[in-house]
Structure formats: structure tokens, C-alpha cells
Amino acid sequence: MSLSGPTEAIAFTQGAAAGTVPASRVPAVTGAQAERHDAAGAAGRSRLASTGRALGKSLAKSLAPWALPLAILAVWQAAASLGFLSSRVLPAPGDVAIAFWRTLRDGTLLSNISVSTGRALTGLAIGGGIGFALGVLNGVWKPAETALDSTLQMLRNVPHLAIIPLVILWFGIDEEAKIFLVAVGVAFPIYLNTYHGIRNVDSGLIEMARVYGLSPAALFTRIVLPGALPSVLVGLRYALGIMWLTLIVAETISSTEGIGYMTMNAREFLQTDVVVLGVLAYALLGKLADSLTRAIEQRALAWNPAYQPGGKGVA
Amino acid sequence: MEIFAASDAEISAALRDRESREVEIRETFRSPRFPETATAERWQGERIRLNNVVKSFGARTVLRRLDLDVPAGQFLAVVGRSGGGKTTLMRLICGLDTATSGEVRIGEAPVTGLMPQVRLLFQDARLAPWQRVIGNVGIARGPGWREKAHAALKDVGLADRGREWPSVLSGGQKQRVALARALVSRPGVLLLDEPFGALDALTRVEMHRLTERIWKEHGFTVVLITHDVAEAVSLADRVVVLRQGEIALDVPVDLPRGGRTGAEAARLHERILAAV
Ligand SMILES: Nc1ncnc2c1ncn2[C@@H]1O[C@H](COP(=O)(O)OP(=O)(O)OP(=O)(O)O)[C@@H](O)[C@H]1O
Ligand SMILES: [Mg+2]
Numbered sequence: 394m395s396l397s398g399p400t401e402a403i404a405f406t407q408g409a410a411a412g413t414v415p416a417s418r419v420p421a422v423t424g425a426q427a428e429r430h431d432a433a434g435a436a437g438r439s440r441l442a443s444t445g446r447a448l449g450k451s452l453a454k455s456l457a458p459w460a461l462p463l464a465i466l467a468v469w470q471a472a473a474s475l476g477f478l479s480s481r482v483l484p485a486p487g488d489v490a491i492a493f494w495r496t497l498r499d500g501t502l503l504s505n506i507s508v509s510t511g512r513a514l515t516g517l518a519i520g521g522g523i524g525f526a527l528g529v530l531n532g533v534w535k536p537a538e539t540a541l542d543s544t545l546q547m548l549r550n551v552p553h554l555a556i557i558p559l560v561i562l563w564f565g566i567d568e569e570a571k572i573f574l575v576a577v578g579v580a581f582p583i584y585l586n587t588y589h590g591i592r593n594v595d596s597g598l599i600e601m602a603r604v605y606g607l608s609p610a611a612l613f614t615r616i617v618l619p620g621a622l623p624s625v626l627v628g629l630r631y632a633l634g635i636m637w638l639t640l641i642v643a644e645t646i647s648s649t650e651g652i653g654y655m656t657m658n659a660r661e662f663l664q665t666d667v668v669v670l671g672v673l674a675y676a677l678l679g680k681l682a683d684s685l686t687r688a689i690e691q692r693a694l695a696w697n698p699a700y701q702p703g704g705k706g707v708a
Numbered sequence: 709m710e711i712f713a714a715s716d717a718e719i720s721a722a723l724r725d726r727e728s729r730e731v732e733i734r735e736t737f738r739s740p741r742f743p744e745t746a747t748a749e750r751w752q753g754e755r756i757r758l759n760n761v762v763k764s765f766g767a768r769t770v771l772r773r774l775d776l777d778v779p780a781g782q783f784l785a786v787v788g789r790s791g792g793g794k795t796t797l798m799r800l801i802c803g804l805d806t807a808t809s810g811e812v813r814i815g816e817a818p819v820t821g822l823m824p825q826v827r828l829l830f831q832d833a834r835l836a837p838w839q840r841v842i843g844n845v846g847i848a849r850g851p852g853w854r855e856k857a858h859a860a861l862k863d864v865g866l867a868d869r870g871r872e873w874p875s876v877l878s879g880g881q882k883q884r885v886a887l888a889r890a891l892v893s894r895p896g897v898l899l900l901d902e903p904f905g906a907l908d909a910l911t912r913v914e915m916h917r918l919t920e921r922i923w924k925e926h927g928f929t930v931v932l933i934t935h936d937v938a939e940a941v942s943l944a945d946r947v948v949v950l951r952q953g954e955i956a957l958d959v960p961v962d963l964p965r966g967g968r969t970g971a972e973a974a975r976l977h978e979r980i981l982a983a984v
Contacts, residue, residue: 595834597830597832598836601834602847604802604804604828605827606822606824606893607848611849615839615847696837696838696839698875701873
């Protein structure tokens with residue numbers, strides 16, 4: 394963003410200058426005016442130079458945040474190479490890179506990542522689907538709300554990781570246990586935010602829709618759902634965080650594949666490089682999921698001034 | 709009661725006058741020099757009748773035995789203090805609420821639920837922010853909605869704004885979009901619940917002209933609710949004052965349209981103010 398800022402500003406001023414002077418109203422160039430014209434050219438050149446400087450400045454600005462991490466990495470690598478840091482405690486960054494390359498080549502990294510991602514998404518689909526459906530049901534239908542909401546609010550206070558022993562008793566240590574845990578974890582934030590989103594849709598708009606003859610289905614898809622969407626997406630973002638966290642815990646308890654298995658297995662053999670690699674993989678997946686929801690928000694909420702380009706606000 | 713009798717006679721005279729004018733306009737448009745264009749299409753206005761209407765909320769009676777007959781195509785203004793029951797009256801006419809007793813009829817049909825031939829313009833524009841302007845105008849969709857919505861936008865002078873989000877429009881433009889949305893289904897009755905109240909004076913005058921022009925072109929019945937007596941006098945065929953749920957005054961406005969500023973308009977203004 395900081396990179397594109399100055400160029401955008403320039404494009405804007407040039408466009409404005411071209412737009413405000415119709416060709417027919419530009420007078421013929423006289424001697425005195427030609428001089429001024431030259432001066433204008435010089436001003437333009439110096440403006441270009443200053444743009445170049447500004448560009449360099451903003452490049453430096455955008456690189457600045459990376460300076461500290463790079464320095465830490467360098468110190469870390471040096472400490473490990475010089476033997477100050479045992480590889481049993483923390484592997485050298487170079488070793489992590491080598492482990493990355495090795496596991497990438499033999500395919501274990503990607504297959505473990507895809508197994509973990511599959512679990513996460515399955516759990517999200519099931520739990521998120523249930524949470525969303527319940528949120529919609531309780532949001533639009535009063536009897537359902539009366540019957541279900543207080544129960545759900547109570548259940549929501551149970552930390553889902555606390556039921557791991559029960560889950561193991563129910564499902565053993567198979568896939569179902571992990572997917573179940575993820576599903577329980579993501580269901581509540583999505584339920585809560587969908588429910589509140591729907592309850593907070595502007596009642597004036599709903600009345601308008603009724604006066605203008607929208608069927609209940611059209612009312613739902615054209616007014617209620619879009620109105621609740623910002624809130625639903627906030628719920629989704631919360632849910633994604635919980636999703637990865639739950640998966641990490643669940644996979645660490647027991648697995649025969651997946652990133653959690655990869656790290657626990659590596660721990661047995663004191664391969665700290667692979668453990669760190671696994672941690673990085675989790676971090677990357679989490680970041681990826683978050684960026685994805687942001688992209689969805691930008692697209693789906695384009696109507697909201699806060700998400701429009703140049704708009705200020707949550708985005 | 710005398711007021712009623714007098715005004716009835718005057719109203720019907722005014723109506724006859726308008727009918728003959730309408731025939732004239734129609735004749736003009738039928739002539740080969742003016743092929744039928746979509747820009748000034750007329751549709752059927754509906755008569756509104758309230759018969760002994762009472763509306764109470766619990767122990768509070770908001771409308772007391774109201775009788776009102778609005779002929780098809782009339783531009784009626786309802787003036788009254790805040791809390792006088794104007795919005796309540798609106799909601800009964802469009803079927804959002806039902807009367808405690810008595811009867812409301814649109815045309816010949818008694819109002820029992822929401823009426824498709826009645827459209828309501830709210831004080832706030834109530835545009836769905838996640839629909840483009842065109843999508844708001846054609847909010848009810850249906851076959852050919854895009855063309856109809858576009859025609860309605862053109863009618864209110866916003867033909868080129870269809871692809872924008874409502875959030876970028878000014879207050880007056882939003883109300884124009886809302887007006888276009890009301891016009892899409894060619895309503896027989898248009899209810900305006902202080903739609904211009906929040907606008908600045910210049911924009912309000914602009915909206916008055918627009919509303920008047922569109923009403924003249926299409927010939928539907930209008931009920932305009934307003935606090936502004938001057939607005940009522942300048943736009944309406946007839947002004948009704950609603951005070952504490954009763955009709956305190958019912959007068960026709962028999963003045964030429966466009967610049968109702970003379971002494972007679974001032975006298976009418978005074979008379980209405982006194983009744984409010
Ligand atoms: N749903 C309701 N429940 C209870 N009382 C109501 C309801 N709707 C309106 N009222 C009451 O009816 C009376 C008339 O309200 P109404 O909204 O019709 O007034 P109004 O003339 O439109 O006023 P304003 O000019 O301020 O909009 C008020 O005293 C109001 O409190
Ligand atoms: Mg009101």
C-alpha cells in the first residue's frame with residue numbers, strides 16, 4: 394500500500410489537470426507563454442526526480458520492518474554455527490531450510506500439510522455449517538431461539554479442549570476425534586456471529602422489503618443474509634484461528650500423519666529442525682487462511698465504504 | 709361539516725377540470741406527431757377510502773373514527789403535529805398495520821394485508837447498501853426488472869448512476885433512488901411519509917418539482933405527509949389537517965400550480981396553520 398501511494402497521487406493530479414482544461418480553451422502559445430511553458434517543464438522534471446526519491450524512501454520504509462527479523466536470523470545462525478546454541482535446543486536456520494528441502498523432496502511435507510489441511514477444512518465445513526444453520530434458524534425464527542439459544546450459550550462456555558478425554562472415549566484416536574474437536578471449536582463463534590448479525594439487520598430495511606413485495610426467500614437472500622454477512626465473516630475469522638489451534642492440539646495427542654504427527658515423530662528422534670519446520674508450517678497455514686478471509690471480505694463487502702479502496706476502517 | 713360539503717364540491721369541480729385536461733393530454737399523445745413514448749406513460753390511479761377507521765395501541769387511541777375519501781389521481785397532503793397519527797394512517801393505507809375497527813379500501817378492494825398497488829416512501833431512503841443502485845430500484849426483481857428499473861432511474865434523472873453503491877450518493881439522490889424504486893411497479897397509490905424532511909432547502913425544492921412532474925406524468929394518487937405547511941400548499945390538490953387522530957381541517961387548494969405565492973396562498977397557509 395505504501396508503495397502504490399505516491400504513484401496513485403501523481404496519476405490523480407495529472408488526470409485532474411488534463412480533465413479541467415478543455416482543449417478548445419487552451420490558448421495559442423505566445424513567446425512569453427513559451428517561457429513559462431519551459432519553466433513548467435523544468436518543474437515537471439524536478440517533480441519526477443522528487444517522485445524517484447519518494448519511491449526510494451517508500452521502498453526503504455517497506456523494507457524497514459524486515460531488518461530486525463533478518464538480524465535476529467543472522468545472530469541465531471551465527472550462534473548455532475559457533476556452537477553456542479545446541480541443536481537439541483534450537484536448530485540453526487540453515488538446518489531448518491535443509492529439512493524443508495529434504496521433506497519437500499521426499500514428499501512427506503506436502504502430504505502431511507495436505508492431510509492436516511483436509512482435517513481442518515472438514516471440521517470447519519461440518520462445525521461451521523452447523524453453527525451457521527443454527528445461527529440462521531435462531532435469528533429468523535423466534536420459537537427456535539427460545540428453545541435453543543440459552544442452551545447454546547451455556548454450551549459455549551465449555552472449553553472444547555477440555556472434552557478431549559471424552560472425545561477419545563467416544564471416537565478413539567481416529568480421524569473422527571480430530572474432526573469432531575475442530576467442528577465443536579469452530580461451531581460456536583460462527584453460530585454467535587451469524588445469530589447476532591441476523592438479529593441486528595436494520596428492521597427498517599426488512600419493513601421496506603415487505604412493503605415492496607419481497608417473498609420470504611427473497612427477503613432472506615437479498616436483505617437478511619447480506620446484512621448479516623459482515624458479522625458472519627468476523628465469526629469465520631475467529632473460527633479459523635480456533636480451527637488451527639484445535640488441530641495442533643488434536644494432532645499432537647495422536648496421529649499417524651499430518652503436521653502434528655511429523656513434529657511429534659521428529660521429537661522422538663531429536664530432529665528439532667523438523668519440529669521448527671512444523672511450527673512454521675502451522676504459522677503459514679494460519680496466515681494463509683486469514684489472508685483468504687480478508688480477500689473474501691474485500692470482495693463480499695465491497696459495498697461497505699470501509700472496504701472500498703481508499704476507504705479507512707477495519708480493512 | 710360545512711367545510712366537508714364545500715370542499716367536496718370544490719374537489720369534484722377540480723377533478724372534472726383535471727379529467728378534461730387528462731383527456732386533452734391523451735389526445736395529444738395519440739396524434740401521429742407524438743408517437744407513444746415510455747417517458748410519459750400514464751397508469752391507473754386508485755381511489756383511497758377510509759370508513760370510520762379507529763386505530764388504538766393498547767389503551768391509546770391514535771386515530772378516532774376517521775372518514776376520508778381520496779379520489780383517484782388526487783395529490784393529498786396530510787399535515788399535523790408530531791404524534792398526531794400521520795404515520796399510523798400511512799401504515800393502515802399500505803397494509804403494514806390493520807385498523808382496530810373500520811375499513812380501508814384501495815379502489816374497490818378492502819385492505820387486508822400489504823397492497824401491491826400501494827408504494828411507500830419512507831422518511832429515510834431505506835436503500836439496501838449491499839445492492840447497487842439499479843438492484844435497489846428493482847429490489848423485487850421479476851421478469852425484465854433491469855429495463856424497468858433503468859426506465860424508473862431515468863425518470864428521476866439518475867440514469868447514469870445505476871452501477872454505483874448507494875453509499876456514494878447524496879441524501880437527495882438516495883431519496884430519488886427510493887422514488888424510482890417506488891415507481892417501478894407503477895403503483896396506483898404513492899404514500900410519501902415526510903420523505904423530504906431531512907433534505908436541505910434547495911434539494912427539497914428540487915424534489916418537489918420532481919415529484920410533481922412525475923405525478924403529473926403518471927397520474928397515480930399521492931398522499932404526502934408533511935410538517936411543512938408551505939410544502940403542502942405548494943404541492944397538493946387538497947390539504948387535510950390531522951389533529952389528535954381527527955380531521956381538523958379539509959381544504960382544497962384551487963390555485964394554479966407553480967408559484968403558489970399570492971395572497972390567497974398566504975391566507976390558505978394561515979388557515980391551515982391555525983388548524984394544526
Ligand atoms: N406500534 C406502536 N405501539 C404503540 N404506540 C404507537 C405505535 N405506533 C405509533 N404509536 C403512537 O401513536 C401516536 C401517533 O404516532 P405516529 O407515528 O402516527 O405519529 P406521526 O403523526 O407520524 O408523528 P411524526 O410527525 O412525529 O412522525 C404516537 O403517540 C405514538 O406513540
Ligand atoms: Mg411519522
